[in-house]
Every structure is written in structure tokens, then in C-alpha cells.
Amino acid sequence: MFPDQFLFGVEVLLNGLMAGVLYALVALGFVLIFKASGIFNYAQGVMALFAALTLVGIMDGQVPFSHLINALFGTDVHHFGWHVPAFAAILLAMAVMVGLAWIVQYFIFRHLVGQEPIILFMATIGLAYFMEGFGDMMWGSEIKKLDVGIPQGGSFWIEEATAFLGGSNFYGFFIDQLDIVAAVVAIILVVLLVAFAQYTKQGRAMRAVADDHQAALSVGISLSFIWVLVWSLAGFVALVAGIMWGAKSGVQFSLSLIALKALPVLMLGGFTSIPGAIVGGLIVGVGEKLFEFLIGAPFLGGATENWFAYMLALVFLVFRPQGLFGEKIIERV
Amino acid sequence: MLYRESGDFSETYKADSQTFPIKFDRYRYYAVLIVAFLVIPFVINDYWANAVLVPFLIYAIAAIGLNILTGYCGQVSLGTGGFMAVGAYACYKLMTAFPDVSIVVHVLISGGITAAVVTLFGLPSLRIKGFYLAVATLAAQFFLVWLFNRVAWFYNYSASGQINAPDRTVFGYLVTGPNTEAWAKYLICLIFVTFTGIVARNMTRGALGRKWSAIRDMDIAAEIIGVNPLNAKLSAFAISGFFIGISGALFFSVYLGAAEVGEAFGIQKSFLVLFMIIIGGLGSIFGSFAGAAFMVLLPVFLKNVLVGGLGWDTALAAHLEFVIVGALIIVFLIAEPHGLAQLWRVAKEKLRLWPFPH
Numbered sequence: 175m176f177p178d179q180f181l182f183g184v185e186v187l188l189n190g191l192m193a194g195v196l197y198a199l200v201a202l203g204f205v206l207i208f209k210a211s212g213i214f215n216y217a218q219g220v221m222a223l224f225a226a227l228t229l230v231g232i233m234d235g236q237v238p239f240s241h242l243i244n245a246l247f248g249t250d251v252h253h254f255g256w257h258v259p260a261f262a263a264i265l266l267a268m269a270v271m272v273g274l275a276w277i278v279q280y281f282i283f284r285h286l287v288g289q290e291p292i293i294l295f296m297a298t299i300g301l302a303y304f305m306e307g308f309g310d311m312m313w314g315s316e317i318k319k320l321d322v323g324i325p326q327g328g329s330f331w332i333e334e335a336t337a338f339l340g341g342s343n344f345y346g347f348f349i350d351q352l353d354i355v356a357a358v359v360a361i362i363l364v365v366l367l368v369a370f371a372q373y374t375k376q377g378r379a380m381r382a383v384a385d386d387h388q389a390a391l392s393v394g395i396s397l398s399f400i401w402v403l404v405w406s407l408a409g410f411v412a413l414v415a416g417i418m419w420g421a422k423s424g425v426q427f428s429l430s431l432i433a434l435k436a437l438p439v440l441m442l443g444g445f446t447s448i449p450g451a452i453v454g455g456l457i458v459g460v461g462e463k464l465f466e467f468l469i470g471a472p473f474l475g476g477a478t479e480n481w482f483a484y485m486l487a488l489v490f491l492v493f494r495p496q497g498l499f500g501e502k503i504i505e506r507v
Numbered sequence: 508m509l510y511r512e513s514g515d516f517s518e519t520y521k522a523d524s525q526t527f528p529i530k531f532d533r534y535r536y537y538a539v540l541i542v543a544f545l546v547i548p549f550v551i552n553d554y555w556a557n558a559v560l561v562p563f564l565i566y567a568i569a570a571i572g573l574n575i576l577t578g579y580c581g582q583v584s585l586g587t588g589g590f591m592a593v594g595a596y597a598c599y600k601l602m603t604a605f606p607d608v609s610i611v612v613h614v615l616i617s618g619g620i621t622a623a624v625v626t627l628f629g630l631p632s633l634r635i636k637g638f639y640l641a642v643a644t645l646a647a648q649f650f651l652v653w654l655f656n657r658v659a660w661f662y663n664y665s666a667s668g669q670i671n672a673p674d675r676t677v678f679g680y681l682v683t684g685p686n687t688e689a690w691a692k693y694l695i696c697l698i699f700v701t702f703t704g705i706v707a708r709n710m711t712r713g714a715l716g717r718k719w720s721a722i723r724d725m726d727i728a729a730e731i732i733g734v735n736p737l738n739a740k741l742s743a744f745a746i747s748g749f750f751i752g753i754s755g756a757l758f759f760s761v762y763l764g765a766a767e768v769g770e771a772f773g774i775q776k777s778f779l780v781l782f783m784i785i786i787g788g789l790g791s792i793f794g795s796f797a798g799a800a801f802m803v804l805l806p807v808f809l810k811n812v813l814v815g816g817l818g819w820d821t822a823l824a825a826h827l828e829f830v831i832v833g834a835l836i837i838v839f840l841i842a843e844p845h846g847l848a849q850l851w852r853v854a855k856e857k858l859r860l861w862p863f864p865h
Contacts, residue, residue, distance in 0.1 A: 214638045245819045285841045292583055293840055295638045296785055299778065300836025307829025315822060431774075437642045480653050484646030491635045491643060 192353035194459020200436035201451035217302035226416030271409030320420035438487035444497030556689035570795035572750030578789035580743035581723030586644035588776030589651035594755025621752025629744030788848025
């Protein structure tokens with residue numbers, strides 16, 4: 175019915191959309207923190223890695239810091255010998271992320287209030303380094319498998335249902351079930367976050383802080399509580415993103431680099447906009463897959479996905495510095 | 508006692524505006540130069556050259572380059588690794604294409620090529636600022652690494668995708684290639700560092716440096732008082748790129764000898780140099796040296812103590828290094844945002860009055 179090449183293009187597009195949803199998921203974490211505290215959190219990707227490492231570690235009953243303990247005391251401990259079910263482990267990992275949020279707020283950013291944004295940005299780079307080393311020290315740096323019971327592999331009914339579209343070489347659209355789950359989870363998460371921000375007391379306080387710190391303080395909102403809350407939320411989003419990416423490609427260092435892709439997503443969508451993060455994620459996901467399919471692989475030798483998103487954002491920003499949905503930048507002397 | 512200006516009379520404007528107005532400072536500077544040029548080359552061995560001194564000197568050049576851009580002109584760049592790769596590959600192509608021309612010329616031309624590339628990537632800085640720009644420079648980092656990885660022309664179609672520095676001599680002595688003596692490596696780097704340091708120090712003291720500082724402090728205000736942001740920003744990108752290119756060229760040709768772009772010039776390198784200038788001191792030439800020394804010595808020190816002394820696993824020591832570096836960055840940003848250079852300044856200020864309290 176259609177030429178096969180076109181159908182393959184559509185398949186690439188669909189897969190790009192699914193990848194884009196995952197980018198959007200990481201980008202959401204950035205937007206949350208940026209809106210509420212003006213901190214551009216470079217460590218978001220490493221937080222996702224750390225959350226995934228913690229989850230795997232808890233599920234496998236690993237002894238935290240076992241390498242360090244063994245090196246210091248000459249012991250040989252590795253595992254407690256139990257296995258925690260996925261659901262309980264996710265709750266425990268979430269508790270760790272909340273604790274982390276508290277530590278980050280009380281030991282780092284409380285002391286940096288009122289500094290220039292770029293100083294805060296560099297502090298989060300330091301935080302990223304710290305957490306990367308800390309996570310590896312705590313749980314070991316080998317590549318781990320994460321399995322929380324999400325179905326994986328191609329989705330057969332989509333393949334069968336769409337196979338009739340093409341000719342004899344076309345067997346239907348191949349879409350990973352994991353990507354579908356991730357997309358559904360991301361959509362639920364976004365709806366929940368928006369509802370939280372719009373309809374709960376804490377959510378309103380969060381938006382108030384985002385609007386104006388001093389005005390929020392003057393009506394009795396505790397800034398440090400809100401910041402801990404926001405970092406915890408970002409930790410939660412990081413955990414979800416870590417689970418999805420970790421289930422897809424294993425829990426390893428490259429997880430934090432994949433999450434860096436969220437940066438161009440944000441630049442496209444605008445740093446302050448939740449819808450922007452989602453639309454930006456979709457544009458980047460689809461754009462890089464299509465670019466690789468149409469131009470990268472045939473003409474440029476492939477692997478253009480490494481840089482396409484950044485270049486797109488760079489070119490885009492020259493024409494619209496605040497991104498698609500960002501607030502207009504007004505500068506005063 | 509020794510460190511004060513009393514008794515040090517300047518009789519000309521030139522004497523008054525020299526780099527080191529205090530006599531003690533000046534003599535210390537000469538002493539450092541004499542030791543560096545006339546003592547160390549005779550006592551240096553392979554371990555010290557390869558583990559400490561040569562990387563220190565090369566990173567010092569890169570740190571000065573990045574400090575001009577980030578510390579003086581306020582444009583944060585996360586593309587240093589990619590820009591160093593431009594210098595390295597430019598140097599490689601020149602070395603293999605024109606074997607008869609001196610390596611010194613090649614290194615300088617590589618700096619020029621890098622300057623052009625960096626300026627190109629600096630063009631968006633006229634529209635975007637702060638961390639938007641920082642993320643935009645990530646585009647340069649990833650794109651350049653991909654380019655040198657994929658386009659075979661850059662590595663002369665070698666099967667491994669690596670670039671290898673051929674043997675080249677200066678005044679009859681080998682300075683690149685695997686058979687180079689430690690002192691020759693050290694000396695060629697030292698000459699470039701001295702040149703870079705003097706040029707950068709004087710540039711940042713002069714009109715150009717003041718324009719950069721004005722842009723850094725507030726670019727709109729600077730524009731109103733008559734600083735052309737186009738010239739100031741792009742000149743900072745170009746000059747920074749020139750130094751980073753030189754350091755990249757030396758890093759490949761003198762220090763590594765053979766390089767694979769993703770490994771040698773990945774994003775980790777960008778962060779390493781950024782950390783050097785944060786810890787050393789943003790907006791200070793001395794800070795670039797101090798930060799480079801610190802970041803080169805820290806892993807060597809940790810490795811000797813933890814792996815050599817306590818018998819730890821190498822991987823564990825590497826993780827601890829990440830933790831310590833990250834924690835140090837945060838501590839410095841909180842406690843002393845101007846880095847080691849500021850500690851040095853405070854110490855000097857105290858010394859001027861010592862032993863009196865006021």
C-alpha cells in the first residue's frame with residue numbers, strides 16, 4: 175500500500191517519539207528545580223544513575239560501601255544475602271533520594287543563596303562529580319542489570335496489526351514494549367506533577383517560590399522546605415528515569431551521559447516550562463532519529479545522534495534565545 | 508619583613524606599572540624562572556616528567572586559555588576538550604603534511620586554527636548567555652569529537668583511528684615521538700608556558716583585559732560605556748582558543764604521542780580544565796597555574812597514598828578521587844569562590860604587614 179522506505183521512516187519516527195518521551199522525563203527534573211530555585215541542575219543525570227544504582231543495590235541486597243569496608247578492615251563482605259521485592263525497593267530508593275535532597279539543600283545550596291546562577295551551575299557540576307564517585311563507591315561500578323518486571327522486547331500485536339500496510343519486506347512496526355510503558359509512565363507522571371503544582375497547598379507554595387522568593391517568604395512560606403521538596407521531586411523523577419533507562423540499557427556510567435541529552439531538550443523548550451520540556455523532548459527524540467535515518471547514516475558515517483540535539487539547540491537558540499515556551503528574557507542594567 | 512614596598516622607589520612610569528611592583532615578588536619570579544630553566548632540566552627523570560611536570564605545564568596553558576574566556580570574560584565553556592582536540596588534530600595534519608617545517612611553527616599554527624574554530628562556536632555568545640551558552644558549547648564538544656572520530660581524513664585513514672606523533676626535532680634534539688628524553692619534553696613545554704603566561708598576563712592587564720572584565724561584570728552596562736561586545740567577546744574566544752589549541756597540540760604531540768579522540772579529549776577533559784580554574788581562581792593567571800598543579804598532583808598523591816601506601820583497589824581509589832574532587836569544587840565555591848589565587852593574595856596581604864597586626 176505504501177512504499178517500504180516511507181514505512182521504515184514512520185517506524186523511525188515512532189521510535190523517536192518514544193525516545194523523546196524518555197528525554198522529556200529527565201528534562202522534567204531539570205525544569206522543576208530550575209523553576210523553584212533558579213538552579214540549573216547539571217547533576218540531574220547523575221541523580222538518575224545514582225537512583226538506579228541504589229535501586230539495584232537494595233534489590234540485590236548489596237552491602238553499601240562493601241569495597242571500601244573490605245579495603246579498610248580487610249573483611250570480605252558483599253551481600254546481605256536477601257532480595258528485596260521491586261516495589262519495596264523502589265520505596266526505599268525513594269527514601270534515599272529524599273535524604274539526598276535534604277543533604278544537598280542543607281550542606282550545599284543553603285550556603286550559596288544569592289550567588290550568581292553560573293556559580294550555582296558549577297556547584298551542581300561538582301555535585302555531579304561527587305555523586306558519581308559516591309554512587310560507585312557505595313554500590314560498585316560494574317554494569318548491572320535492572321529488572322523490576324517491566325515487559326521488554328518487541329510488541330507483537332502492533333507488529334501484526336500493522337504488517338498489512340507494506341509489501342513483502344515489511345513486517346509491521348517494531349516498537350519496544352519498554353518504550354510504550356515508559357511513555358505511559360511519563361505521561362502519568364506529568365499529569366500528576368501538573369496536578370500537584372496546581373491543586374495542592376505545597377504545589378501552590380512551590381509556584382509562589384518560583385514566581386518571587388521574597389514575596390513568598392513574606393507570606394510565610396518556608397523556602398528551605400520548598401527547596402527540599404523540589405529536590406525530592408526531582409529525585410523522584412530521576413528515579414523513574416533511572417528505572418526506565420536502566421531497564422533499557424543496563425545501569426552504568428553512560429546513563430548519566432544519556433541524561434545530558436536533556437540539556438538541549440530544555441534549551442529547545444525553554445527552561446521554565448513543563449510543556450516545553452515535553453515538546454522539546456519529542457522534537458529532539460524524533461529529530462535525531464530521523465536525521466540519523468535520512469542524512470546521518472547514509473551520508474555522514476552514522477552516530478550523529480551524539481551531537482545532533484546539541485547542534486539543533488545551538489542553531490535554534492541563535493534565533494530564539496528563550497526557547498519555544500520560555501518567558502521572554504528582559505535585561506536591565 | 509622582606510615582603511613590603513617600603514624602600515622600593517619607582518622612578519619611571521614603566522617601573523611603576525610593571526607586572527611585579529614589589530621587589531621581593533620580582534626576585535621570586537626570576538628565581539622561579541631560573542630554577543625552572545636551569546635546574547630542573549638537569550635533575551628531571553622520566554617519572555617526574557610524565558606524571559607531574561609535563562602534564563602540569565600543558566594543563567596550565569589550557570587553564571590560562573579557559574580562564575581568559577571564563578574567568579576574565581565570563582563566558583562559561585564546556586567545550587575545552589573538543590577545542591584541545593582541534594589543536595591536536597591540526598598539529599597532526601601539519602606534522603605529517605609538512606615534515607620539514609619546525610614543530611614549533613606547527614604548534615603555533617595549530618593554535619591559530621583552533622582560534623578560528625573556537626571563534627566560530629563563540630558566535631552564538633552574542634545572542635545567548637550564561638548556562639545557555641555553557642550548554643551550547645557542549646554542542647562543540649560532542650560535534651568535534653564525533654568529527655575527528657568519523658572523518659578518516661583527520662587521522663590520515665589509519666586503521667586504528669588513532670593519531671601517532673612522528674619524530675620531530677628542535678635544534679637537533681628530539682621533542683616528539685617515543686624516544687624523546689624527559690628534559691626535552693619538559694623544556695619545550697616550559698618555553699610555551701612561559702610565552703603563554705607572559706602574553707596572557709600582559710593582555711589581561713591592558714585595555715583588552717579591562718574590556719573583557721567589563722563584559723563579564725555586566726555586558727549591557729559595558730556596551731553603554733562604549734565596549735563593543737562583538738569585539739570583546741570574540742577576541743576572548745579567539746585568544747582563549749589560541750592557547751587551548753597550543754595546549755592540545757602539545758598534549759598530543761609531546762605528552763601522549765598517540766591519541767584517540769574520545770579517550771584523550773572527551774567531555775571529562777573539559778570538566779578537568781574547568782575545575783582547574785575554579786579551584787585555582789577565576790580571573791587570575793597565577794590561579795591557572797595553581798589549579799593545574801593541584802588537579803595534576805591530587806590523583807598522583809591519592810594514587811601513591813591509597814594504592815601504593817594502603818594497598819587499595821585502583822578502581823576504589825579512582826572513585827574516591829571523584830568524591831574528593833566534587834567535594835572540593837563545592838567547598839571552594841562556598842568558602843572561597845576566588846580559589847587558591849585568593850588565598851595567595853590574602854597571604855601576601857598579611858605578609859606585607861607582618862609582624863605588625865595593622
